[in-house]
Amino acid sequence: MGIFYFFFLMLLASSFMCLYRIGRGPSAPDRTVAVDILGIVVVGFCALLSVMTKKDFYLNIALAWSLLSFIGTIALAKHLQGRRFDE
Secondary structure, three states, X not given: OHHHHHHXXXXXXXXXXXXXXXXXXXXXXXXXXXXXXXXXXXXXXXXXXXXXXOOOHHHHHHHHHHHHHHHHHHHHHHHHHOOOOOO
16 A cells, blocks of 8 residues: 555656646746646546545546546647647
C-alpha cells in the first residue's frame, strides 16, 4: 500500500508543477502544453484510484477526461494558430 502513496505524492507534485507553469508560463503554447499534461496527470490519478479501490468507475472517468482533454487541446491549438474550427 505504501507504493500507492508514493505514486500519489509524485502525481500531486507534478500537478503542482503544471499549475505553476500554467500560471507563470512565458507564452500561450507553454500554458497549453501544461494544461494538456495536467489532464494526463488527472487521468493518472483516476487510474491510481481505480487500482487502489478496485472499482472500474474511475477508469470510465479517466477515459472521458482524456477524450475531453484531447478535444480541448486541439481547439486551443487551432485558436492560438488563428484558424477557425471548421477549417
